[in-house]
Amino acid sequence: MPFRLPSLPKWLPMALSCLGLLVASASPGFGSEGEGTAVGQEALLKFSKRLSPAEVQSLLQAEGATVLHYFPLTRIYHVALPLGAEVPRRLKALRERPGVLIAVPNQRVSAQALPDDPQFGLQWALKNSGQGGGAVGNDIGIETVWDEFQDTGSIVVAVIDTGVDFEHPDLAANMWINPGEIPDNQIDDDDNGFVDDVHGYDFVNDDGEPMDDNSHGTHVAGILGAVGDNAVGVSGVAWQAKIMALKFLDEGATGTTSGAIPAIEYALAQGAKILVNSWGDSNFNPALFDAILAADSQGALFFAAAGNQGRDTDGEPFYPAGYD
Numbered sequence: 644m645p646f647r648l649p650s651l652p653k654w655l656p657m658a659l660s661c662l663g664l665l666v667a668s669a670s671p672g673f674g675s676e677g678e679g680t681a682v683g684q685e686a687l688l689k690f691s692k693r694l695s696p697a698e699v700q701s702l703l704q705a706e707g708a709t710v711l712h713y714f715p716l717t718r719i720y721h722v723a724l725p726l727g728a729e730v731p732r733r734l735k736a737l738r739e740r741p742g743v744l745i746a747v748p749n750q751r752v753s754a755q756a757l758p759d760d761p762q763f764g765l766q767w768a769l770k771n772s773g774q775g776g777g778a779v780g781n782d783i784g785i786e787t788v789w790d791e792f793q794d795t796g797s798i799v800v801a802v803i804d805t806g807v808d809f810e811h812p813d814l815a816a817n818m819w820i821n822p823g824e825i826p827d828n829q830i831d832d833d834d835n836g837f838v839d840d841v842h843g844y845d846f847v848n849d850d851g852e853p854m855d856d857n858s859h860g861t862h863v864a865g866i867l868g869a870v871g872d873n874a875v876g877v878s879g880v881a882w883q884a885k886i887m888a889l890k891f892l893d894e895g896a897t898g899t900t901s902g903a904i905p906a907i908e909y910a911l912a913q914g915a916k917i918l919v920n921s922w923g924d925s926n927f928n929p930a931l932f933d934a935i936l937a938a939d940s941q942g943a944l945f946f947a948a949a950g951n952q953g954r955d956t957d958g959e960p961f962y963p964a965g966y967d
Contacts, residue, residue, distance in 0.1 A: 680926070682899050684724040685749035686734055687930040689717070691742040698742070706733065712901065716908040717933045721749065721901040745929045749901045752892075752924060766877055785880060793871060794883035800867060800917040801843070801910035803903065804860030806853040806890030809842045811861060813869040813876035818842045819887040821913065824851075835912065843888035844909055846902045853890040860890065863921045887915050892922065900931050907934045911941050920947045923961045932966050 688708075690699050703710065703722065712721040724730055730748060737746035767774050771782040799819050809818045823833030824841050831838045839851035855861045864879075864886050871882025889910060891902035903920075910918050918938060938945045947964035949956055956965055 680750045680752075681730060681748040682751050682901075684726060684728060684730060685711070685899075685901065686722050686724055686730065687745060687747050687749055687900060687904075687928075688720045688722055688737070688743070689745035689930065689933065690720075691744055692718075694742040702740075702742075706737070712905065714904050714908055714934075716911065716937050717904060717930070719745065719904060719930050719933065721904075745933070747928060747930055749899050750924065750926065750928060752898050752900075752922065769878070769880075788880075789882075793881065795868070795881045795885060795917075797885070798917060799885045799887050799913070799915040800919060801887040801889055801906075801913075801915035802860055802864045802867065802919050803889045803891060803906045803910065804855075804863055804919075804921060805857035805892040805894070805896055806845060806855035806860045807842070807864045807886060807888035808855045808858075808861040809853070809888055811865075813873075814861070814864055814886065816870050817868045817879070817884045817886050819885040837909070843890070844906070845890040846906050846909075847890055847893045847898070853888040855888075855890070856894040857892065857896050859892070859896050859921070860888065863919060864888070867919060887913065898922075900928055903931060904934045907938060907945075911938055911943060916943050918943055918945045920945065920963060923948055923950050923964060925959070925961060927960070927962055927966075931963060935963055935966055 686708075688703075690702070694702070703720070707725040707728070708720075708722040710720055710722050713719075714721070724733060734746040734748065737743050767777050768782055769785045771777050771780060773779045807814065807818070809815060819842060821833065821841050823835070824839060825832045826841045827839060829838060837844050837851060841851060843853045844851060845853040865877060867879050868881045868884030868886050869877050869879035871878035887910060889906040891906045892898040903922075907918060935945050945963070947962075949964050950961040952961070954961075
């Protein structure tokens, strides 16, 4: 099912296309398919709307499943199956039962490290003058966009990653601020289920401080929206932006599908219209696909990296970029 582009300023698709060329270089790579990618006894389940809540609970009890989280937008249950249960066999049997739409393992993902090359910060992709031996003009042509547009306006852009250093001098002014939340009062002021979520949320540590402890998410946020024309650091594709920080990858840049889904749901609930996802996996995951379809249904653009492998993704899909 193709995704449609929501109604956005004319400049934004071009700017995001530019961002895609850059984000791919910052994209974590996930583990290969197999038991090594599964998170213990954890699974993701979704049931038909035809099943009543009592029938769903009865089915879960019959499987001995403990509900760890429920994601209301996608109606997906994050569950733990009993110790000793053969997860692949149990999930295969579940998928064959009437009313079970999705039954898949909760997958673990791991990222490749970012380079610490001293030339890494040079923004040849924005304007290539031949630095580092590159070809002059081999860049994204962002200057033609900057002639007319330098900011994202009222559009909120969610960076779903390792978090963002929201105190960084080149990002602080461009961080999204939750208008309904009072900082550091330990109260869920806007009654959205998240305490002190001023700039976003940390789904790894379950708190309202999505500080980046890896640097990957901050790098992505800088590509997107480092403050421009301020004589500090670098310039983002958008000089002014509203960046929402959503952390589901930990300090080692690893995370799970069950962390990505609530991050997507949070972004949509808080009104983000651009979701930037610089991560991926070789495995099709219908639970994650459901979350992306929910974003599409709400008029949001889900932007995903193509990966770092340099492969033909038509023949070897890389997800979530490969969902169609």
